Amino acid sequence: MGARLLRPRPRADERRSHGAALAIERISKSYDTREGAEVLALDQTDFTVAPGEFVAVVGPSGCGKSTLLSLIAGLTPASSGRITIDGEEVKRPHPKIGVVFQTDLLLYWRTIVDNILLPIEIKGWNRRAYLPRVHELLEQVGLGDFGQKYPTELSGGMRQRVAICRALVQNPGLLLMDEPFGALDALTREQMVIDLQSMWSSVGNTVIFITHSIEEAIFLADRVLVMSPRPGRVDLDLRIDIPRPRGWKNRIEQKFADYMTQVRAVFEARGVLSKE
Amino acid sequence: MPDAPPIKRKKRYGRTLLESLAAPSLSLLILVVWQVAVPAAGLSSFVLPTPWEIVGRIGGDYRLLLANAAVTVSEMLAGFAIAAVAGIVTGLGIFYSRLFERAFYPLLVALNTIPKVVLAPLLVLYLGYGFAPKCFLAFVLAYFPIVIATVVGLQSLDKGMVSLVRSMGASETQVFFKVRLPAALPNLFGGFKVGISLSIIGAVIGEYVAAEHGLGYVQLQASSQFDTTLSFAAVVVIGVIGVVLFLALDMLERRAVFQRDAAK
Numbered sequence: 001m002g003a004r005l006l007r008p009r010p011r012a013d014e015r016r017s018h019g020a021a022l023a024i025e026r027i028s029k030s031y032d033t034r035e036g037a038e039v040l041a042l043d044q045t046d047f048t049v050a051p052g053e054f055v056a057v058v059g060p061s062g063c064g065k066s067t068l069l070s071l072i073a074g075l076t077p078a079s080s081g082r083i084t085i086d087g088e089e090v091k092r093p094h095p096k097i098g099v100v101f102q103t104d105l106l107l108y109w110r111t112i113v114d115n116i117l118l119p120i121e122i123k124g125w126n127r128r129a130y131l132p133r134v135h136e137l138l139e140q141v142g143l144g145d146f147g148q149k150y151p152t153e154l155s156g157g158m159r160q161r162v163a164i165c166r167a168l169v170q171n172p173g174l175l176l177m178d179e180p181f182g183a184l185d186a187l188t189r190e191q192m193v194i195d196l197q198s199m200w201s202s203v204g205n206t207v208i209f210i211t212h213s214i215e216e217a218i219f220l221a222d223r224v225l226v227m228s229p230r231p232g233r234v235d236l237d238l239r240i241d242i243p244r245p246r247g248w249k250n251r252i253e254q255k256f257a258d259y260m261t262q263v264r265a266v267f268e269a270r271g272v273l274s275k276e
Numbered sequence: 277m278p279d280a281p282p283i284k285r286k287k288r289y290g291r292t293l294l295e296s297l298a299a300p301s302l303s304l305l306i307l308v309v310w311q312v313a314v315p316a317a318g319l320s321s322f323v324l325p326t327p328w329e330i331v332g333r334i335g336g337d338y339r340l341l342l343a344n345a346a347v348t349v350s351e352m353l354a355g356f357a358i359a360a361v362a363g364i365v366t367g368l369g370i371f372y373s374r375l376f377e378r379a380f381y382p383l384l385v386a387l388n389t390i391p392k393v394v395l396a397p398l399l400v401l402y403l404g405y406g407f408a409p410k411c412f413l414a415f416v417l418a419y420f421p422i423v424i425a426t427v428v429g430l431q432s433l434d435k436g437m438v439s440l441v442r443s444m445g446a447s448e449t450q451v452f453f454k455v456r457l458p459a460a461l462p463n464l465f466g467g468f469k470v471g472i473s474l475s476i477i478g479a480v481i482g483e484y485v486a487a488e489h490g491l492g493y494v495q496l497q498a499s500s501q502f503d504t505t506l507s508f509a510a511v512v513v514i515g516v517i518g519v520v521l522f523l524a525l526d527m528l529e530r531r532a533v534f535q536r537d538a539a540k
Contacts, residue, residue: 073443092445099443105436109458109534119444122454150534176443
């Protein structure tokens with residue numbers, strides 16, 4: 001508790017947070033199955049992310065992408081290796097992180113505004129000081145009039161936008177997203193990707209974006225990390241040189257297609273995708 | 277098509293009005309048939325009193341009924357209160373401790389298969405004729421559904437919710453009060469509602485076996501004197517107590533628990 005009191009509280013009006021630096025150092029994670037066998041989910045994974053960088057992690061199902069995110073979030077302990085956020089080793093959830101999960105996980109008994117204020121409440125900060133920030137975020141995602149509604153009154157896409165607002169309310173240095181658009185329909189998904197890009201450019205934090213969509217990863221990220229099937233490790237670290245803001249037209253450029261081919265090639269080599 | 281919606285709405289309104297009147301009308305019909313059929317069939321009030329006779333008896337003997345109702349209500353409320361506290365504590369133990377669950381849960385399920393009212397004669401032996409055996413029976417009957425409701429309610433929470441609030445840096449106490457408890461409340465109130473109805477049964481059965489006060493005792497006395505009307509009067513009072521307590525819990529629930537569908 002003492003450490004929390006000494007740490008200066010971030011000001012609610014602080015617009016651009018400083019993106020946090022992330023280092024994954026030789027991380028391995030194994031699970032015990034019911035039968036007693038040990039399954040290696042992540043094998044000596046190693047990479048660093050610079051402050052303010054947008055990194056997408058793509059990989060087949062079961063390659064340990066979600067495990068990786070859970071380790072960075074401090075929700076699961078690693079079997080070996082270490083993870084640091086701004087130089088501090090992650091042993092429990094780091095105060096600088098915000099997490100968006102695959103489902104929105106909104107609390108149905110709270111209004112939209114109260115849902116977004118949940119992290120502020122848990123950290124014991126002043127709710128009122130963050131109200132302008134909440135409304136600004138809602139405005140940004142086009143839900144300005146929905147603050148007093150309940151989650152059941154919103155569509156799936158709207159709810160996931162609220163979940164993103166909730167992760168961003170405290171200006172996290174590191175935003176972790178675990179297949180955040182996986183449960184949405186294709187059209188909603190496309191718009192969400194555009195919206196996420198514009199929100200990120202106004203906040204400027206570091207993002208780890210887990211997805212199984214190659215296209216989504218290339219469109220959004222500064223860097224795409226391609227993971228091998230289990231045990232997961234980084235097979236390809238691809239820098240995406242497409243100027244921002246990116247729009248749908250970038251998707252039909254040759255350059256975009258070349259990146260797609262490069263990522264596909266890794267999956268083809270691993271037998272995840274066929275060559276036809 | 278512009279004029280279609282209002283017509284539809286009007287039709288719908290008419291139907292809901294009819295539906296809301298359905299239950300009271302049927303009840304009234306049954307009472308009228310009862311009132312008319314009993315004298316027509318030549319039944320004496322000793323066999324089956326008419327509703328009007330029962331109402332008259334409640335009015336005439338209201339002091340007796342009220343005094344004994346107070347005894348029964350205090351027995352069952354005390355039993356229910358103990359069951360609520362003990363049930364929640366047990367439920368929390370089962371939810372949080374694997375060892376406690378392994379040790380206690382099978383035993384609890386096994387004991388629950390015993391029809392608990394058969395304990396009543398034994399309770400007289402151990403706890404006497406007074407307040408204690410009735411209170412205990414009310415407690416035993418209400419306890420199990422509250423334990424189950426607590427456990428099921430706590431387990432109903434999406435595990436992702438726990439990860440979510442943990443990622444925000446929540447302590448286990450915060451996890452409990454911010455998500456576990458609110459998510460468990462609808463189930464918990466379900467358990468309370470079942471429990472309160474069962475605790476009335478517990479108290480009255482306890483009085484049937486051995487008592488000197490209470491509505492069960494009044495019924496027993498009335499039967500031994502072939503006073504069927506008084507016995508029916510006691511039944512009505514017990515019924516009213518049940519309904520009133522159930523509605524009280526329902527009101528409390530509306531205040532404490534967010535109605536998931538109400539917002540739709």
